[in-house]
Amino acid sequence: MGQTFSEKVLSAKAGKSVGAGEIVTVSPDYILSHDNSAAIIKEFHKLDLPRVKCAEKIVIVLDHVVPASSERYAQNHKEIREFVQEQNIPHFFDVEHGICHQVFSENGFALPGKLILGADSHTPSYGAFGAFSAGIGRSEAASVWATDEIWLKVPETIRIEMSGKLPAMVFAKDVILKIIGEEGADRANYKAVEFAGPAVRGFSLASRLVMTNMAAEMGAKNGYFFPDEITLAWLQDKAQSEFDVVVSDSDAAYEAVLTYDISAIEPQVACPHTVDNVRAVTEVEGTPFHQAVIGTCTNGRVEDLKVAARILKGKKIHPGIRVLVIPASRNEYLQAIRDGDLEILVNAGCLILNPGCGPCLGAHQGILAPGEVAVSTANRNFRGRMGSRDSAIYLASPATVAASALEGRIADPRKYA
Amino acid sequence: MSKGKVWKYGNDVNTDVIFPGKYTYSVLDPEEMAKHALEDLDPAFAREVKSGDIVMGGKNFGCGSSREQAATCLKYAGVQAVVAKSFARIFFRNAINQGLPVVQCAKAVDSVEGGEEIDIDFSKGVVETPKGVFDFIPLPESILRILDAGGLIAYTKIKMRKEKN
Numbered sequence: 001m002g003q004t005f006s007e008k009v010l011s012a013k014a015g016k017s018v019g020a021g022e023i024v025t026v027s028p029d030y031i032l033s034h035d036n037s038a039a040i041i042k043e044f045h046k047l048d049l050p051r052v053k054c055a056e057k058i059v060i061v062l063d064h065v066v067p068a069s070s071e072r073y074a075q076n077h078k079e080i081r082e083f084v085q086e087q088n089i090p091h092f093f094d095v096e097h098g099i100c101h102q103v104f105s106e107n108g109f110a111l112p113g114k115l116i117l118g119a120d121s122h123t124p125s126y127g128a129f130g131a132f133s134a135g136i137g138r139s140e141a142a143s144v145w146a147t148d149e150i151w152l153k154v155p156e157t158i159r160i161e162m163s164g165k166l167p168a169m170v171f172a173k174d175v176i177l178k179i180i181g182e183e184g185a186d187r188a189n190y191k192a193v194e195f196a197g198p199a200v201r202g203f204s205l206a207s208r209l210v211m212t213n214m215a216a217e218m219g220a221k222n223g224y225f226f227p228d229e230i231t232l233a234w235l236q237d238k239a240q241s242e243f244d245v246v247v248s249d250s251d252a253a254y255e256a257v258l259t260y261d262i263s264a265i266e267p268q269v270a271c272p273h274t275v276d277n278v279r280a281v282t283e284v285e286g287t288p289f290h291q292a293v294i295g296t297c298t299n300g301r302v303e304d305l306k307v308a309a310r311i312l313k314g315k316k317i318h319p320g321i322r323v324l325v326i327p328a329s330r331n332e333y334l335q336a337i338r339d340g341d342l343e344i345l346v347n348a349g350c351l352i353l354n355p356g357c358g359p360c361l362g363a364h365q366g367i368l369a370p371g372e373v374a375v376s377t378a379n380r381n382f383r384g385r386m387g388s389r390d391s392a393i394y395l396a397s398p399a400t401v402a403a404s405a406l407e408g409r410i411a412d413p414r415k416y417a
Numbered sequence: 418m419s420k421g422k423v424w425k426y427g428n429d430v431n432t433d434v435i436f437p438g439k440y441t442y443s444v445l446d447p448e449e450m451a452k453h454a455l456e457d458l459d460p461a462f463a464r465e466v467k468s469g470d471i472v473m474g475g476k477n478f479g480c481g482s483s484r485e486q487a488a489t490c491l492k493y494a495g496v497q498a499v500v501a502k503s504f505a506r507i508f509f510r511n512a513i514n515q516g517l518p519v520v521q522c523a524k525a526v527d528s529v530e531g532g533e534e535i536d537i538d539f540s541k542g543v544v545e546t547p548k549g550v551f552d553f554i555p556l557p558e559s560i561l562r563i564l565d566a567g568g569l570i571a572y573t574k575i576k577m578r579k580e581k582n
Binding site: 023035036038039042043046047048049064065070072073076118119120121123135136137138139140142143146147151185186189190219221274276361362363367380382383384385387389 | 429431432433434437438439441442443445456457458476477480481482483484485488503504505506507510511514515557559568569570573574577
C-alpha cells in the first residue's frame with residue numbers, strides 16, 4: 001500500500017514510515033505568526049529561556065491590525081519588533097508588506113514538501129505550493145519556538161477530483177464554496193484535502209491558494225495541490241531553501257475520493273452565518289447590502305482585483321454603498337497599480353485600503369454597525385465577525401462582489417461577462 | 418471531577434462567537450477574556466456561569482480561527498470541561514494546551530438538556546447524565562500529561578527541566 005502526500009512528509013520528518021492516525025513528534029521547517037506574536041512572546045517568556053531554539057525558522061508578518069489602530073495594538077507591535085531584534089529573527093515583515101499568507105508565499109517560504117506550522121487558521125494555504133502546512137495555537141507556537149518540535153497526528157486524506165472547465169465568471173472561489181456547501185463545515189476535520197484531477201492543471205497559483213485557504217473552512221488540517229510546472233516556474237527565483245516535490249502514491253489509501261465537474265458550477269454565495277450555508281447566486285440575487293469588501297488572504301491578489309476592475313471599468317458603484325478594496329500585499333498592490341486596475345477601481349468609487357487583513361476579523365477598517373450587511377471575498381461569515389453581533393456577511397467571488405457593488409444588491413456576475 | 422451544570426449549544430459553535438475577533442489583540446488578561454466568553458452566542462453566559470459548569474456543543478465545536486483565547490476564556494470563566502459530538506482540530510489542541518479538558522461523546526450530548534447536571538470521569542472515560550452513563554474514549558496518556566500539568570507551557574517547562582537534569 002502506498003502513502004499519501006501527508007503520510008510521506010510526516011514520515012520523512014519523523015524518520016520512520018507512518019500512516020494515518022499515528023501521532024508523531026516532528027520539527028517544522030518554518031513557523032509563521034503575525035500580530036499574535038506578542039501573545040506568543042508572553043507564553044515564550046514563561047519558559048524562562050534566553051533564546052528561541054531556531055530563529056531562522058521563525059517568520060513573523062504584521063498584518064492583522066496594520067498600521068496600529070490604538071495604543072494597545074501599537075504596544076503589541078512594539079513588543080514584537082523588540083523581540084525580533086533581541087532574538088535576531090531574520091524573517092520579519094513589518095506593517096508595510098501585507099497579509100501573512102501572501103507575504104510568506106511571495107518570499108518563497110511556501111515550498112513543496114516542507115512542513116510549515118502557523119499560528120493562524122488559514123495556514124493550510126501553502127498546500128497550493130505542495131507544502132504540508134497546518135494551523136496551531138499560541139501556546140504551541142511558543143513551545144515550538146522553545147523546543148523546535150511539536151506532536152501532530154498523521155491525517156487521513158480526502159481526495160477531490162475535479163474535471164471540466166470553469167464557465168465564464170465562475171472562479172476557484174465558487175468551486176470551493178460549492179464543495180464546502182455540499183460537504184459541510186466539518187467534513188474534513190482533522191483530515192488532509194488533496195485537490196486533484198484534470199481541471200486543476202488550468203488553475204493559477206492564486207486560484208489554488210483560494211482553495212487551500214478555504215480548505216480550513218471545511219475543517220481541513222492541510223490542503224494540497226501537486227506542484228506542477230506552473231508552481232516550479234514561479235518558485236524558481238523565490239525559494240528560500242532547497243526542496244523536494246512530494247506526491248501521493250498512485251495506490252495511496254484515501255478516506256474518500258469525491259468528484260466534481262466544475263463545468264456545471266454556478267457562482268456561489270455563502271449566506272450568514274456559516275460558510276457551509278451556500279446557495280447559487282441566483283437564489284440570493286437582489287439581497288440589499290451596505291458594504292462590499294474585495295481583499296483578504298482568500299481573494300486580494302492581482303487576478304481578483306483585475307476581474308473586479310473589468311466589471312467596474314468606466315462605471316460607478318451603486319450610490320449609498322461603500323466598497324473597500326484591500327490588495328493582499330505590497331507586491332500585488334504595485335502590480336495592480338501598474339496594470340491600471342486600481343485606477344479603474346478608484347474611479348468607480350472604491351476605497352483602497354493598505355495591504356493587510358482589513359476588516360475581515362472585525363478589528364478595524366470597516367466595522368459593520370447593527371443591522372448592516374456586507375458582501376465580501378473573505379473566507380468567514382460567522383456572526384459578528386466583521387463588527388456588530390447584529391450584522392451579517394455574505395461570501396462570494398470578487399466577480400460576484402464587484403457585480404453586486406454596481407447594483408447595490410447581490411448580483412449575478414455572469415451578466416457582466 | 419465534581420458535578421457540573423450544563424450550558425448546551427448546537428453544532429458549529431465557532432471561535433468568533435466564543436471570543437469575538439475585535440477583542441483578540443486588545444483584551445489580554447485571561448480574567449478579562451472570561452467576561453467576553455460566548456458573548457456573540459449567549460450574552461447571559463459570562464454573567465451567569467459558575468465555576469465547575471460544563472459547556473456542551475454538537476459537532477465541530479470551536480471551528481474557525483486559531484485564537485487560543487476561545488479556550489482560555491472558557492477556562493477562566495470557570496468551565497471545568499467542554500463536551501461535544503466533535504471538536505474542530507485547532508480548538509481541540511488549544512483547549513488541551515490551556516489545560517481545559519475536552520470530551521468527545523455524542524451520546525451524552527444527545528441525552529442532556531441545558532441546565533441539567535452531569536459528572537465526568539476522565540480516567541474511566543464515562544459521562545454520567547440524568548438519563549444514563551455514556552462511555553467515551555479517554556485521551557491518550559501523552560495528551561493527559563499536558564492536561565495534568567495545567568497546559569502546554571507548564572508541561573514544556575517541566576519537560577525541559579527534566580531533559581536538562
